[in-house]
Amino acid sequence: MNRRDFIGVLAGATAATAMTACGQKEEATAAAVSSQPQKTYEWKMVTTWPKNFPGLGTGANNVARLIEEMSGGRIQVKVYGAGELVGAFEVFDAVSQGNAQLGHAGAYYWKGKIPSAPFFSSVPFGLTATEMNAWLYYGDGLKLWEEAYKPFGLIPNPAGNSGTQMGGWFNKEINTLADLKGLKMRIPGLGGEVLKRAGGLPVTLPGGEIFPSLQSGALDATEWVGPYNDLAFGLYKTTQFYYTPGWHEPGTTMECMMNEKAFKELPADLQSIVRNAMKVANLEMLSEYTARNQQALKTLTEQHGVVLKHFPEEVLRELKRLSQEVVEEAAKADALSAKVWASQKAFMTQVSKWTDVSEHAFVAARSL
Ligand code: CA
Numbered sequence: 383m384n385r386r387d388f389i390g391v392l393a394g395a396t397a398a399t400a401m402t403a404c405g406q407k408e409e410a411t412a413a414a415v416s417s418q419p420q421k422t423y424e425w426k427m428v429t430t431w432p433k434n435f436p437g438l439g440t441g442a443n444n445v446a447r448l449i450e451e452m453s454g455g456r457i458q459v460k461v462y463g464a465g466e467l468v469g470a471f472e473v474f475d476a477v478s479q480g481n482a483q484l485g486h487a488g489a490y491y492w493k494g495k496i497p498s499a500p501f502f503s504s505v506p507f508g509l510t511a512t513e514m515n516a517w518l519y520y521g522d523g524l525k526l527w528e529e530a531y532k533p534f535g536l537i538p539n540p541a542g543n544s545g546t547q548m549g550g551w552f553n554k555e556i557n558t559l560a561d562l563k564g565l566k567m568r569i570p571g572l573g574g575e576v577l578k579r580a581g582g583l584p585v586t587l588p589g590g591e592i593f594p595s596l597q598s599g600a601l602d603a604t605e606w607v608g609p610y611n612d613l614a615f616g617l618y619k620t621t622q623f624y625y626t627p628g629w630h631e632p633g634t635t636m637e638c639m640m641n642e643k644a645f646k647e648l649p650a651d652l653q654s655i656v657r658n659a660m661k662v663a664n665l666e667m668l669s670e671y672t673a674r675n676q677q678a679l680k681t682l683t684e685q686h687g688v689v690l691k692h693f694p695e696e697v698l699r700e701l702k703r704l705s706q707e708v709v710e711e712a713a714k715a716d717a718l719s720a721k722v723w724a725s726q727k728a729f730m731t732q733v734s735k736w737t738d739v740s741e742h743a744f745v746a747a748r749s750l
Contacts, residue, residue: 423457423648425449427484427638428477430470430491432590433463436614437607437674438636441542441667442486445638448659453652459484470588474639478534483644486541489527489637490571491586495534497715498722500571502527502538504547504634505726506705511543511633511668512741513733518635522725530718535642539660542636542667545675547628548612549693550605551596551621556693559700567603568592573630575708576701589615596620605630609678610671618686625691629701636667 427446431438446459464470467482474492477485490500502523509517517523518540527538550569556562563581574584587595593615595601603621605628606612618624638660645653682688693701713723 420456421649422455423644423652425457425459425483425644426467426481427459427461427486428467428473428482429462429486430464430473430488430588431486433461433466435463435589435611437544437611437667437670438486438542438589439463441636441663441670442638444666445484445486445541445660445663448662449656452655452659457648457652457656461486464588464590470590474534474536477639477641478536480535480641480643483641485637485639487637487639488570488634489538493571496530497712498526498530498719500712501719501722501726502530502635502637503571504573504631505709506573506576506630506632507702508632508709509726509730509733510737511545511635513730513737514543514633514635515540515664516733517726517729521729523729526718526722526725530722531639532642537640537642537645539638539640539657540635541638541660541663543664543671544607544611544631544634544636545668545671546608546633547605547631548608549625549628549630550603551612551617552603552623552625553621554602555623555691556625556697558694559697565602566600567605568595568601569605569630571630572705572708572712573605575712576630576704579704579708580701593617593620607634608671608675609682610674613678613682618682618688622687622689623691624682624688625693627693627698629693629698629705635664638663 427442429439429442431442433439434443443461446461449457449459462482468476471491473485473487474495476482489502490504492499504514518527524540531538550567554561559580562577565577565582566585567577567582568585568587569577570586574586577584585601589606592601592604592606596604596617597620604617606615606617608628612618640656645656648656679690683690709723713719
């Protein structure tokens with residue numbers, strides 16, 4: 383750079399600083415720097431959750447807010463609760479067909495379309511939240527999930543995690559496996575298949591329909607998420623016994639699927655922003671549940687008379703045995719399911735040993 387150019391740059395920089403300092407012409411300065419106006423995108427996000435529902439609906443809102451903030455408003459995302467634009471279980475098709483660009487849901491809702499889908503949300507007696515994220519980001523999890531959604535023109539992303547869920551609400555005590563016989567329970571995914579094998583009648587219902595179904599007696603039992611969410615739905619008004627642990631959902635990943643065509647139309651920086659917004663949302667949701675579940679459980683037991691119960695060890699042993707049968711059979715549904723389960727099983731075998739040596743050993747020590 384010769385001296386004249388250098389002075390020219392200095393003068394330009396000084397002028398820009400002066401304009402910014404005036405606080406009036408910032409937009410004009412930005413426009414002068416950029417040779418052409420940046421394209422903006424207006425996206426829709428459909429969700430399987432009631433609008434603004436704590437943790438899940440707000441988790442979807444979080445993804446939208448983060449995308450807008452991180453992109454400086456270049457992508458605007460309007461969020462629709464279940465039933466506003468499409469029904470809860472129409473989210474997958476809506477995003478696949480491009481009627482919405484984003485869909486916030488749980489992958490196990492789509493097992494009728496994609497047999498391997500439940501493996502990307504939660505597997506009974508499977509990975510915890512931390513282990514699930516490790517498999518998705520550092521194992522083959524996300525790569526396999528993308529393979530599963532590709533034929534539908536969708537790209538999946540982890541975008542939230544509930545942590546270990548609760549075993550559910552029951553209108554009677556569960557002392558033996560036989561107590562599950564004939565029990566009509568809302569429980570989706572592979573957990574529902576396990577209940578069926580134990581003689582129960584699993585039902586898949588969107589969250590918003592659980593409370594009225596319990597109240598009318600159409601359901602005897604339900605699982606939903608954990609104290610924070612279950613308190614919000616008022617489930618304690620219908621059933622008294624609240625069981626732990628959530629053997630069927632040890633660390634459920636929520637998803638934010640993207641319409642592949644819409645995503646590919648974005649410039650590279652916005653693609654990175656969208657993906658990283660979902661990563662942040664994934665962390666935030668788990669943090670929110672971890673922070674709020676115990677407060678909610680205290681309210682349930684101390685203010686609403688809820689009886690906190692542990693499934694007897696023998697019942698859990700039996701459920702684990704049935705879960706292994708169900709999961710192995712689900713893995714035979716198609717070639718991809720077999721590949722996904724082989725990957726997750728191998729990952730679980732090695733990572734669970736480390737969890738035992740590290741976190742499990744520590745938590746035991748802390749409880750001494
Ligand atoms: Ca659940």
